[in-house]
Amino acid sequence: MYTGLQHLHSGLAYLALLSLIFVIIYGLIGTLSGREFTEKDRKIAMIAFILSHTQLLIGLILYFVSPLGFSLLTAEGTMADSAARLTALEHPLINILAIVVISVGYIRAKKLEVSRAKFRSIYMMYAVGLVLILSRIPWSAWLN
Numbered sequence: 001m002y003t004g005l006q007h008l009h010s011g012l013a014y015l016a017l018l019s020l021i022f023v024i025i026y027g028l029i030g031t032l033s034g035r036e037f038t039e040k041d042r043k044i045a046m047i048a049f050i051l052s053h054t055q056l057l058i059g060l061i062l063y064f065v066s067p068l069g070f071s072l073l074t075a076e077g078t079m080a081d082s083a084a085r086l087t088a089l090e091h092p093l094i095n096i097l098a099i100v101v102i103s104v105g106y107i108r109a110k111k112l113e114v115s116r117a118k119f120r121s122i123y124m125m126y127a128v129g130l131v132l133i134l135s136r137i138p139w140s141a142w143l144n
Contacts, residue, residue, distance in 0.1 A: 001065070005062045016052050016054075017130070019052075021130065026041075026123075027119045027122040028123045030119040035115070037109075037118040052098075056095060069088065072088035083138075094136040102129035106122065109122045
């Protein structure tokens with residue numbers, strides 16, 4: 001089960017990152033072109049919203065079943081070791097914050113009236129979320 005969750009978390013990360021990049025570019029184009037924000041635009045933003053939330057859910061499950069997750073917090077010397085600190089604290093905490101920022105952007109866009117503001121809310125908040133996510137990906141483990 002653990003290995004399957006690891007593979008799912010890694011594989012879904014590609015989809016989540018690509019969808020965030022696509023929605024950011026799509027929202028930026030929508031803002032610059034001045035077109036009307038439609039139901040189709042909302043659904044496109046919702047795809048990245050759902051994928052990022054699913055990624056977070058799988059990551060949280062993995063965090064608690066993994067020998068490198070929550071149990072590492074109680075181990076001595078975790079905060080002194082940068083790789084252990086990233087796995088035990090920084091990666092989950094920053095990614096939760098990133099999903100909160102993405103959620104705020106999506107929910108705020110649904111409440112706004114002006115199309116340009118809706119697009120702007122989505123691409124700006126999704127971009128901040130993406131930067132936060134990219135800053136805490138364990139690149140050495142992920143690319144191997």
